[in-house]
Amino acid sequence: MSGRTRLTAIFGDPVEHSLSPAMHNRAYATLGMDRAYVAFRVAPADLPAAVRAIPPLGILGVNLTVPHKEAAVALMDTLSAEAQLLGAINCVVNRDGRLHGDNTDARGLEQDLREAGLDLAGKRALIIGAGGAAASAILAVIRLGAEAIALCNRTLGRAQELARRFEHYVGDARRATRLEVAGLQALTIPATWASCALVINATSLGLGGDPFPPLAYEATPSDCCFYDLIYARAPTPFLAPALAMGRVARDGAGMLANQGALAFELFNGIAPPRGLMRATLMAALGRST
Ligand code: NDP
Numbered sequence: 452m453s454g455r456t457r458l459t460a461i462f463g464d465p466v467e468h469s470l471s472p473a474m475h476n477r478a479y480a481t482l483g484m485d486r487a488y489v490a491f492r493v494a495p496a497d498l499p500a501a502v503r504a505i506p507p508l509g510i511l512g513v514n515l516t517v518p519h520k521e522a523a524v525a526l527m528d529t530l531s532a533e534a535q536l537l538g539a540i541n542c543v544v545n546r547d548g549r550l551h552g553d554n555t556d557a558r559g560l561e562q563d564l565r566e567a568g569l570d571l572a573g574k575r576a577l578i579i580g581a582g583g584a585a586a587s588a589i590l591a592v593i594r595l596g597a598e599a600i601a602l603c604n605r606t607l608g609r610a611q612e613l614a615r616r617f618e619h620y621v622g623d624a625r626r627a628t629r630l631e632v633a634g635l636q637a638l639t640i641p642a643t644w645a646s647c648a649l650v651i652n653a654t655s656l657g658l659g660g661d662p663f664p665p666l667a668y669e670a671t672p673s674d675c676c677f678y679d680l681i682y683a684r685a686p687t688p689f690l691a692p693a694l695a696m697g698r699v700a701r702d703g704a705g706m707l708a709n710q711g712a713l714a715f716e717l718f719n720g721i722a723p724p725r726g727l728m729r730a731t732l733m734a735a736l737g738r739s740t
Contacts, residue, residue: 512718559710580653
């Protein structure tokens, strides 16, 4: 680092576990850029002050992670259309002192599902969860052309509210995806799973290694893809039973790598070294790809 080094960063609480600094700093080093990416632990009460500090410190851009993605929306000068729809941001871009909020999670997931060769045209998907990650999953699945989405969440009201946010978007003639809402009890009913081409876990269930409640995995078609937004070194509690049944299973590492590469471009204004960022992340997770 030098006196001219410009910073990018991530704000979260906790943040120590984040793999984003490794991905971004490897990219800067490889491209020979005098830039660095650092992690700041920012408590919720300190978020407004931390965000206000971005322009005077000349920080180029900041990623946001739990628990700041929704609270930061009100602190932005401008928002991308996608951030407005999702009601959450994971990127703050410093545009000459004005703060622009964007969200690269949905695009990151969409890219990863496309890279997995998933074609949802005319098919049905099941999304478990109704937080910010589930909102991104809904948008990605709509863009992949799904005919219907079943949205299941512990708190039914939250799922209904999320579905309402997509009413206009879903109702758009170009994206005629039907959105159905249910509580978690629907996950034990085989009919919920039958004919699903994709099942996404967008809850934080399983993060601490806690078991996932019993699900009707066996009721899915044999080519159904299981996707957990959580990523880990070992198969997550949601993916392990699907793998044992020989189903296609993928965790959120690819989504994380993609959203990071998209953020790199927003912060630095140049094309990201995507393969390098992905390889760095996978190596940190102890994987080869
Ligand atoms: P939120 O806190 O906004 O939402 C959490 C969701 O999990 C809610 O639907 C909540 O249900 C549900 N949930 C939590 N605990 C339980 C439980 N004990 N039983 C049933 N449901 C439960 O989190 P986010 O949406 O921001 O994130 C969700 C997950 O996605 C996180 O694990 C995060 O790590 C991951 N993620 C991964 C990304 C990636 O790049 N791979 C990007 C973004 C997120 P309720 O509404 O009833 O409380």
